[in-house]
Amino acid sequence: MIAFLRGNLLQRGADSVILDVNGVGYRARVPASTLERCGDLGAPVELYIHTHLRQDDISLFGFSSADELDLFEMLLSVSGIGPKVALGILSAAPPNEIRSAIAQGNLEILGGIKGIGKKTAQRLVLELKGKIELDDEIAELSPLDGEVAATLINLGYSAAEAQRAARAASGKTLEDKLRGALQSLSG
Numbered sequence: 359m360i361a362f363l364r365g366n367l368l369q370r371g372a373d374s375v376i377l378d379v380n381g382v383g384y385r386a387r388v389p390a391s392t393l394e395r396c397g398d399l400g401a402p403v404e405l406y407i408h409t410h411l412r413q414d415d416i417s418l419f420g421f422s423s424a425d426e427l428d429l430f431e432m433l434l435s436v437s438g439i440g441p442k443v444a445l446g447i448l449s450a451a452p453p454n455e456i457r458s459a460i461a462q463g464n465l466e467i468l469g470g471i472k473g474i475g476k477k478t479a480q481r482l483v484l485e486l487k488g489k490i491e492l493d494d495e496i497a498e499l500s501p502l503d504g505e506v507a508a509t510l511i512n513l514g515y516s517a518a519e520a521q522r523a524a525r526a527a528s529g530k531t532l533e534d535k536l537r538g539a540l541q542s543l544s545g
Contacts, residue, residue: 359409360407361409362404362407363384363403365384366378366400366401366402366403367398367399367401367403374386375393375405386420387417387445391426391452392422392426405421406422406424407419423453425453426453430445433447433448436481436485437481443474446472446473450472450518451516451521455518455521459517460482463483464504464507466508467504467507467508467520467521470511470520506527506532508520509536510524510540523539523542524539527539
């Protein structure tokens with residue numbers, strides 16, 4: 359099983375890269391965050407790899423950090439979550455924000471991720487809540503910040519953007535915090 363690749367970026371796709379590793383090209387599907395970190399064609403790239411075996415296919419999924427790989431594999435352990443959906447979740451927000459949303463049971467943020475409905479969000483929380491370990495720096499969203507984030511997601515912002523803006527906005531009412539969050543997102 360392939361667990362790690364180091365090579366030069368040969369080609370970049372919408373959700374994948376091809377690495378030249380000593381003359382052999384390996385295609386790996388990657389989340390948006392990893393794709394952004396890959397650099398220009400010919401640049402050296404290191405990826406932590408999950409090898410996904412099916413009866414008719416062998417697919418590689420690559421991540422720029424072991425943390426992303428660990429969360430991807432944890433997401434795969436949830437019934438009904440396949441590699442494409444797990445990759446979409448990791449493309450929507452940084453790993454710590456996803457962990458935070460699961461640990462808090464924040465269904466609005468999880469359900470706002472493309473490809474995740476209410477039932478899948480509930481299943482994620484139910485099956486992973488006790489397994490998630492949060493970094494000390496991750497502060498839980500207050501109920502008010504959660505409402506602001508959910509509103510921003512409904513307006514089309516990503517879960518990551520919504521959480522950051524909700525935490526950063528000041529105000530004591532939903533309207534004040536939402537106004538501040540929208541100003542920070544537009545400026």
